[in-house]
Amino acid sequence: MATPMRSGPPRQGRNPELLPASAPGASQEEIRRQNLGAVLRYVHVHGLTSRAELTSRLRLNRSTIGALAADLAAAGLVTEEAPTTARRAGRPSLVVSPRSGRVYAHALSIEADRLRAARVGLGGRILDLREADRPSGMAAPDAVAPLADLVRDMERAVPGDALLAGGGVAVVDTTRDADGRIRIGGADETLHAALSAEFGAGPRFVTGDLADIAALAEHVRGVAAGVNDVVYLHGDLGVSAGIISGGRLVLGHRGRSGKVGHMVVNPDGLPCGCGSRGCWETEIGEAALLRHAGREPGGPDAVADVLRAAAAGEQPAVAAVERVADWLGFGVANLVNVVNPNTVVFGGSLRELYLAGAGTVRRRLDTMVLPPCREIVHLRAAALGRDAALIGAAELAFDTLLADPLHAGAAG
Amino acid sequence: MATPMRSGPPRQGRNPELLPASAPGASQEEIRRQNLGAVLRYVHVHGLTSRAELTSRLRLNRSTIGALAADLAAAGLVTEEAPTTARRAGRPSLVVSPRSGRVYAHALSIEADRLRAARVGLGGRILDLREADRPSGMAAPDAVAPLADLVRDMERAVPGDALLAGGGVAVVDTTRDADGRIRIGGADETLHAALSAEFGAGPRFVTGDLADIAALAEHVRGVAAGVNDVVYLHGDLGVSAGIISGGRLVLGHRGRSGKVGHMVVNPDGLPCGCGSRGCWETEIGEAALLRHAGREPGGPDAVADVLRAAAAGEQPAVAAVERVADWLGFGVANLVNVVNPNTVVFGGSLRELYLAGAGTVRRRLDTMVLPPCREIVHLRAAALGRDAALIGAAELAFDTLLADPLHAGAAG
Structure with a gap:
């Protein structure tokens, strides 16, 4: 993939970017x-x-x-x-x-409890969208067949001259086992095999962690548009992050960065499904909020109910939100000290939690983040909602086309 | 600065890099x-x-x-x-x-207790090196005048046709106040002003955090050469990190990433100089090791003495090393979950601590890091020692020359 060149001398006081030790040269065609x-x-x-x-x-x-x-x-x-608007003088x-209606990508998301498939037009417009449940215990590769059905269904309505640029898949890392237990580990090689088997010679699919992909979407056209240093936090069954530094995703060695839900924040805390103890997830996950509010374990609806009760001033919901928001701020403060973002975006289930406890979150940052980083960091609720995963997955898919517009994207 | 272009299609299963939304086009000259x-x-x-x-x-x-x-x-x-070696056939x-002897950079380091100035030749060779003490309480900008003296001294021996490519300065973030207290915050605008005042129309200096710069050096020619995802940890008075992701430094919004010493790891821990409590520094800093070993507060020599005692099997030095190494592993595990490096490098005073307690550090990773990240992460002692800061500072300085070889670097 081509990286557009940047020009201009580095400014004093700013570190230049690292360059790969062995960089290929440029040709006319390139x-x-x-x-x-x-x-x-x-x-x-x-x-x-x-x-x-x-x-x-x-x-x-x-x-x-x-x-x-x-x-x-x-x-x-x-x-x-x-x-369409007249200009003052000269040739307009x-x-x-x-051509959003003609050039499009398949965008798929394999979420904790839901499967979604969309056709997303160039320019980031969702042209069509289908959904299905993801039953507990369905492994990510097994989700490819029902997603392919949704895709085929959408394809029937596609005009004959449309151009399919490719496909992107956003996969959550934390899923529910058939027995309801939380299991870590989503996308892997078997997912790629399932995509190849199901789509054959069709679009090539790029896969990624849902939090990374949603971060990309918020960075390209959401609340972090134009911001180059972003921590996007995504809550669903677990908590993970998409980290953008200098305009680029921090993917890690095997694309496994952002497992922030498994930072240990409370060495004396509860056991976590990962085998460790006191992970951030155990303090800010859905289960923690419901537990502190004195509720039975439940899903997003039960969480929404606690947030509603807290907004109405009901105890112990208010105390539960305060406590969980305090731990939310605790982990955010650590991340801000580590990666120094300009903006932290709260997405997925963390969006509502952040909005309910924003003051508490900010107070934690005020005591734990070093002053120069503390002053500049913006805290923001995600803008794109659940569509972030689909819009971001389409960004991945369009990347091949954008890297070589006249020779790529002929898969459809 | 020009970014060499990369070619080839993105591979399936790997996220492409983000590109800036507004990328300048390429001209012939570029x-x-x-x-x-x-x-x-x-x-x-x-x-x-x-x-x-x-x-x-x-x-x-x-x-x-x-x-x-x-x-x-x-x-x-x-x-x-x-x-010089003969080849089998054809034109060699x-x-x-x-031209390491001719083309060089000024590399300066403003360390906690020491000032160092070097001439570093193209290719990363240290050609000349001078040192001076940094008295307690000397602010970073006040270190520029004595460093300039060292530079002028070195300049006397420079051949007439030599080419000065520029200068780089590595600054620690944690210094000692005149009363011995630890103070956070090193490089800032006043440092740039001091550099301009002292060097005038001479070389342009690029400044950076010492941990970032040492990370760069280990990445270009040290123990992490060829590794694109690196966490370099630097210990001196404080603990900070240089994080490299996808071959690029994660600098953060104002170049203030890597303040890992101020991640809170122990919510019930001791107060930290930053105003927070239970920061990683309070558990793995020099003071923690000396305290656990039952020693008086001291500097690097006192720390070395504890490490020697531990190596000889003496209690309570052994227990102190175990305890501090355990907290070292704790913080490293959190960082590995967040940024998924291929290699973690222990530099500065953490090098010897890591070597003394490597087994303990690794055990923490084995319980706290998610399995897929845990298995691949390499732990390494830094290779370049104290020269890392100077070699890295020269890399910053050479960057302008490397971006535009025929039109830059004529400052000398």
Whole structure:
């Protein structure tokens, strides 16, 4: 995948990025590919854009942008048209838009209790969406067949000239066993085998951790758009994170970063399903909130009920929210000290918990985070909701197309 | 700074990197600059390299490599010569070497109790080195004047045709107040002002956190060479980390990532100088080891004495090392769950502590890290010792030259 080049000297006082020790050189063909990708990516992220804006933002000259946009239009990836609003003087700059209705990706999410499949158009628009239950005990690879059924169902409504760019799959790491116990470990090689078996010569699927993928979505077009240092926290059965540093996902050596639910925050705490004790999940998970509120174990509905009771001022729900929000802030403070984000985003079930206990969370940061990091960190509720996983999965899928617009994405 | 392009399609099952939403396009001039940088960087990192190897590693054709190497040689940045060993057949491929004796950087380190200045040649060779004490209570900006004296002293021995590429400064974040108390916060804007005042129109200095810079050095030419996901831990008065993910430093929003010493690991622990309680530093710092060993507060010598006593099997030194190593493993386990490194490097004073308690550290990882991350993580003692900060600071300085070999680095 091509990495657009950045120019300009490094500024004093700012560390330059590391470069790979062995970096391939650039050829003419690669440059054209890269520039086509830069134009297509820009309109994919920003929507309708004038040629003039592309010229200034991409720092290419006007005729180059014109030729690139024309090539992309000829390939059916963008449209070019005169702007609808009149300009003061001179020839109006054509506006370039992604062909969201024609160019699309399959986006799948394998969530704790739900399977979702969407067609997402270039530009990040959800064109179609189907859902099914994920029964307890269904392993991620076994979810591929019912998802493929949903995909085939959606495909019937796709226009004949549509272009399938590829597929992306967001998989949660924590699932429910048939006996209701929580099990850790979602995506693995068997998932890829299941995707190949089910889709055969169809779209190539890229898979990723749901929290990473949702973080990507919030970074590209959600509450963290334009923010380069982000910790996105996702709560469902477990708690995991998607960490973005300098505009790039911190994936880890095997893509297994962000297992923040298994940071030990309370050495004297309860046993965790992972075999350790006092993990963050044991203090901020659904089970902790219900336990402190004196409720029976339950799912999202039971949690929502506690949050409603707390909002109405009912004890012990208020105390339970305070206590869990305090531990939420505790773990966030540790993460902020480690990765120094500009923005922390609370997603999944943590969104509502954060909104219910924002003051408590912030107080923890005020005592535990070093002052220079504390002052700059923004805490935000996620903007894209459950669609984040699908929109992010589509981003993964579009990446091949955006890296090489004229030679990729012909899988459909 | 130019980012060399990578090519090839993303592989299934691997998340592509995030790209900046607004990526500038590539021009002809930029490509040549980038390719010159790629060649110079390759020999800077790998030392003497044949043109044939450059051709294959950088994926450029042979004539292009020849022209680039000739340009770099003409600029006095590399030498080209016939290989000394005979080859079986055909014309021997010229070998290209960095001109380490001619092209150099100023590398400075502002450590807790010491100031160091070096001339580091292209290729990472320390050509000259001077040191001075850093008195307690000396703020980082006040260290610039004595460092400048050391630099001027070294400059007297520099040959007339030498090329100064720039300067880098590694600054510890934790220093000792005049009254001996530990103070947090090292590099800031006042340091840049002091550098400008002292060096004027001389080399431009890039500054960074010492742990980040030492991590960079271990990544480029130390124990983590070729490893793209690294947590480097640095112990001195405090504990901080340099985190490398996907080959890039995780710097954070204001370059303030890696304050891992202030993760709270023990909510019931001792007060920390930062105002919080139970920070990792309070459990694994020098003070903790000396306290558990029943010793008076002291510095590195006192710590070394405890480690010697423990190695000789003396109680309570053995128990003190075990206890501190256990907390060391505790924090490392949390970091491994968060960022999923391939390698954790123990540097500064943590190097000896790790070597003394490696089994205990590993046992913590075996209980606290999720299995898939646990199995792959390598624990390593740092290889470059105290030179890591200087070698890394030079890497920062060379970066401008490597980004644009023919138009940068003329500061000397």
